[in-house]
Amino acid sequence: xxxxxxxxxxxxxxxxxxxxxGQSYCLEITQIREIRRWTPVTALPHTxxxxxxVMNLRGAVIPIFDLSARFGLGATPANERNVVIVxxxxxxxxxxxxxxxxxxxxxxxxxxxxxxxxxSEATRNSIQGMISVDETMVRVVNLGAVVExxxxxxx
Amino acid sequence: MSGNSIRDTFxxxxxxxxxxxxxxxxxxxxxxxxxEVVNAVFRSVHSIKGGAGAFAxxxxxxxxxxxxTVMDKVRDRELTVDEKLMSxxxxxxxxxxxxxxxxxxxxxxxxxxxxxxxxxxxxxxxDEAAAEEFSFxxxxxxxxxxxxxxxSEDDGGALRVFEIRFVPSRALYENGxxxxxxxxxxxxxxxxxxxxxxxxxPEFDAFDxxxxxLSWHMRxxxxxxxxxxxxxxxxxxxxxxxxxxxxxxxxxxxxxxxxDPEPSTGTEEPIAETETVLPEAEETTDSAPPPDRRKExxxxxxxxxxxxxxxDRLINTVGELIINQAMISQRIEELDLPTVAHLTxxxxxYKLLARDIQEGVMAIRAQxxxxxxQRMSRIVREASDATGKKAKMVTVGDxxxxxxxxxxxxADPLTHMVRNAVDHGLEKPEGRxxxxxDPVGTIRLSASHRSGSVFIEISDDGAGLNxxxxxxxxxxxxxxxxxxxxxxPEIDNLLFLPGxxxxxxVSALSGRGVGMDVVKNAVHxxxxxxxxxxxxxxGTTFSIVLPLTLAVMDGFVISVxxxxxxxxxxxxxxxxxxxxxxxxxxxxxxxxxxxRGSYVPIVDVADNLGLARHDDTGGAGILLLVxxxxxxxxxxxxxxxxxxxxxxxxSLESNYAAIRGVSAATILGDGKIALIxxxxxxxxxxxxxxxxxxxxxxxxxxxxx
Numbered sequence: 076x077x078x079x080x081x082x083x084x085x086x087x088x089x090x091x092x093x094x095x096x097g098q099s100y101c102l103e104i105t106q107i108r109e110i111r112r113w114t115p116v117t118a119l120p121h122t123x124x125x126x127x128x129v130m131n132l133r134g135a136v137i138p139i140f141d142l143s144a145r146f147g148l149g150a151t152p153a154n155e156r157n158v159v160i161v162x163x164x165x166x167x168x169x170x171x172x173x174x175x176x177x178x179x180x181x182x183x184x185x186x187x188x189x190x191x192x193x194x195s196e197a198t199r200n201s202i203q204g205m206i207s208v209d210e211t212m213v214r215v216v217n218l219g220a221v222v223e224x225x226x227x228x229x230x
Numbered sequence: 231m232s233g234n235s236i237r238d239t240f241x242x243x244x245x246x247x248x249x250x251x252x253x254x255x256x257x258x259x260x261x262x263x264x265x266e267v268v269n270a271v272f273r274s275v276h277s278i279k280g281g282a283g284a285f286a287x288x289x290x291x292x293x294x295x296x297x298x299t300v301m302d303k304v305r306d307r308e309l310t311v312d313e314k315l316m317s318x319x320x321x322x323x324x325x326x327x328x329x330x331x332x333x334x335x336x337x338x339x340x341x342x343x344x345x346x347x348x349x350x351x352x353x354x355x356x357d358e359a360a361a362e363e364f365s366f367x368x369x370x371x372x373x374x375x376x377x378x379x380x381x382s383e384d385d386g387g388a389l390r391v392f393e394i395r396f397v398p399s400r401a402l403y404e405n406g407x408x409x410x411x412x413x414x415x416x417x418x419x420x421x422x423x424x425x426x427x428x429x430x431x432p433e434f435d436a437f438d439x440x441x442x443x444l445s446w447h448m449r450x451x452x453x454x455x456x457x458x459x460x461x462x463x464x465x466x467x468x469x470x471x472x473x474x475x476x477x478x479x480x481x482x483x484x485x486x487x488x489x490d491p492e493p494s495t496g497t498e499e500p501i502a503e504t505e506t507v508l509p510e511a512e513e514t515t516d517s518a519p520p521p522d523r524r525k526e527x528x529x530x531x532x533x534x535x536x537x538x539x540x541x542d543r544l545i546n547t548v549g550e551l552i553i554n555q556a557m558i559s560q561r562i563e564e565l566d567l568p569t570v571a572h573l574t575x576x577x578x579x580y581k582l583l584a585r586d587i588q589e590g591v592m593a594i595r596a597q598x599x600x601x602x603x604q605r606m607s608r609i610v611r612e613a614s615d616a617t618g619k620k621a622k623m624v625t626v627g628d629x630x631x632x633x634x635x636x637x638x639x640x641a642d643p644l645t646h647m648v649r650n651a652v653d654h655g656l657e658k659p660e661g662r663x664x665x666x667x668d669p670v671g672t673i674r675l676s677a678s679h680r681s682g683s684v685f686i687e688i689s690d691d692g693a694g695l696n697x698x699x700x701x702x703x704x705x706x707x708x709x710x711x712x713x714x715x716x717x718x719p720e721i722d723n724l725l726f727l728p729g730x731x732x733x734x735x736v737s738a739l740s741g742r743g744v745g746m747d748v749v750k751n752a753v754h755x756x757x758x759x760x761x762x763x764x765x766x767x768x769g770t771t772f773s774i775v776l777p778l779t780l781a782v783m784d785g786f787v788i789s790v791x792x793x794x795x796x797x798x799x800x801x802x803x804x805x806x807x808x809x810x811x812x813x814x815x816x817x818x819x820x821x822x823x824x825x826r827g828s829y830v831p832i833v834d835v836a837d838n839l840g841l842a843r844h845d846d847t848g849g850a851g852i853l854l855l856v857x858x859x860x861x862x863x864x865x866x867x868x869x870x871x872x873x874x875x876x877x878x879x880x881s882l883e884s885n886y887a888a889i890r891g892v893s894a895a896t897i898l899g900d901g902k903i904a905l906i907x908x909x910x911x912x913x914x915x916x917x918x919x920x921x922x923x924x925x926x927x928x929x930x931x932x933x934x935x
Binding site: 115116117118119120121122126128129130131134135136137138167168169 | 546549550553793838839840841880881882884885886889890891892895897901902903904905
């Protein structure tokens with residue numbers, strides 16, 4: 076396993092898969108800083124429902140997005156197993172609340188399929204591509220789009 | 231790499247020298263007869279020239295040279311400083327600063343202006359002066375490359391004997407200079423005899439090999455001008471005692487004057503003056519003063535240049551320390567230990583120490599506003615030239631220290647306001663005379679510290695705001711409804727509305743449609759406030775109130791609905807626990823509270839933040855009385871006040887986006903994040919909701935757009 080990863084270092088990608096809103100998603104491992112247990116956040120006023128609030132990450136104030144709500148799958152129900160994936164995007168650090176983290180996926184670039192033309196443009200923007208693993212399909216999250224649409228215009 | 235860093239150091243020094251230059255010129259204006267000031271200006275120009283020569287910045291050198299030459303005439307009292315010359319000096323100073331900037335950024339400056347200035351400067355030298363001595367023009371043009379190759383054809387040839395006394399200090403050796411090389415360089419200039427003075431070498435037991443004990447006495451017969459000799463010592467200036475005098479020779483000393491700030495010209499000048507004025511080559515004959523004294527004489531205090539990133543990292547870490555300290559205190563309180571005095575004392579000491587460290591670290595970032603103010607004097611000059619008005623600038627409290635970031639970000643708004651003050655504030659000279667005022671208008675810039683804030687005021691002694699015109703303009707632009715009734719301060723504040731520009735016609739200077747709202751936003755972004763006061767016929771004053779630092783602030787820890795938040799103490803006038811009798815309902819849902827006879831509108835914080843969880847708020851809670859520019863006195867209703875403490879400000883924008891009504895966030899003792907409220911914005915939000923489309927959250931529409 077490790078050998079193949081080295082051999083195809085340029086085309087080989089590693090993803091962390093997780094589930095949100097009952098669906099399977101993944102993020103490239105290089106974008107992820109750490110995975111934390113859910114701790115209560117401080118709510119922000121005047122924000123969309125999928126922006127849960129801000130959390131203290133060792134002195135930095137980072138916003139937490141509910142990924143399931145962001146994809147229109149309803150708010151993530153409170154659960155012991157919920158985790159926050161801390162990721163870095165465009166110089167900012169953000170947190171994503173997901174139901175659970177499953178595994179690390181190592182795939183070749185060629186295995187990532189482009190997102191087909193689906194109806195919702197917003198969804199198409201937020202999903203970078205798809206990977207099929209065994210019987211299931213894993214969606215690659217476009218972190219930049221998630222954060223951008225979450226911010227809207229700075230007030 | 232190292233070459234670059236030396237170059238950087240040169241430009242950093244240039245900045246300091248230019249500051250000194252501007253300051254000197256300002257002083258000259260007050261006291262043109264004060265030779266010390268003239269000398270200080272001369273020295274600044276000369277030092278820039280010297281440094282520029284080392285980096286072969288020819289243009290800079292030649293311009294500085296022209297400048298310096300005219301300055302020298304003033305020094306020798308051959309020229310008297312009048313208004314015209316003073317203005318030329320100012321412009322030359324500005325140009326010098328442009329040249330330095332251009333040299334640093336390796337950009338090219340427009341030659342025309344320079345040619346004009348050089349021409350004007352040269353015109354002051356006069357024909358007979360040039361003929362009598364030697365052609366300054368030629369020197370100006372030929373002057374290239376390192377200063378050592380200074381041409382001296384005119385007075386060359388004649389042999390003179392120089393007496394040189396050279397006493398290196400310890401610092402000279404510490405900086406890695408080698409006297410032998412200097413002696414060699416001197417020997418190259420002509421016939422030289424050297425005598426070493428070893429009388430100061432102490433007993434062997436007391437001998438410190440790192441110290442400087444030797445000194446030399448030289449007699450040099452050379453045809454080179456004296457300046458060349460000084461060039462040899464250029465790099466050890468201030469690190470040694472140097473005394474050069476001419477003992478024999480046909481030429482008179484003044485020949486070298488134009489280049490030469492050194493003591494030899496002192497034969498015609500009072501001794502006291504040479505001493506204070508020429509620290510580079512101090513002419514002290516008694517016991518060697520310690521090198522640091524020279525340093526002091528040379529510039530301000532010794533300083534250390536530190537990468538800003540390092541300072542910021544330190545500030546951040548100290549911020550964490552403060553939070554950590556608060557956490558520990560809170561944990562210990564929670565333990566509910568029996569009153570063990572020791573622990574409380576130690577804890578208190580820890581707290582004080584942490585505060586001390588923090589203050590110390592913050593002080594590193596603090597800088598005097600002086601350079602900023604000095605830049606403004608140039609703006610005043612340029613603006614008054616462009617508008618044909620006469621204006622002078624007066625600064626007060628320019629040693630007031632403010633956070634570096636604040637200073638940097640204040641430059642643009644301040645420039646704008648100063649320009650406005652000249653362009654719109656001051657009247658034309660005729661108008662001023664008609665009004666019985668001094669035809670020269672005054673722009674006054676002042677800075678001061680008051681109760682944890684920095685106050686900066688820009689005032690002019692012009693005609694004051696024309697409120698009728700402002701109101702008419704605002705109505706014309708549709709900024710306010712035509713039938714609106716506004717109080718004077720409200721009219722003044724219309725200036726801050728976006729898209730407002732007072733000038734009837736667009737002038738070259740200000741009035742391009744972007745105006746005071748830009749200033750207001752910039753100041754707001756720094757956590758400050760701008761306000762205007764104006765008296766017809768007397769002038770207008772803009773006041774900026776800024777926090778001392780952008781990193782910490784004093785706040786009340788409050789709760790709003792069930793959230794803990796922080797509100798800046800500086801904005802709160804008083805806190806009221808209202809008597810239900812004093813609260814009155816106006817209209818359907820607006821409430822007012824009567825405070826000592828006047829009715830103040832109540833703004834419910836929870837409502838305005840969309841935290842409406844109306845369980846127990848009905849009339850209870852605590853009112854915080856705040857004063858705002860636009861809405862006047864307003865009472866903010868919160869659920870409770872818990873504590874007053876210093877909080878570390880954490881930006882929300884760096885990882886998310888700005889949120890209206892919230893200026894930043896902080897981390898409380900329990901590690902939770904609390905939002906810091908922006909009272910002004912909160913109240914505006916309350917008033918705007920309904921008719922201002924921006925108050926509604928635009929992001930909702932944009933989200934899936």
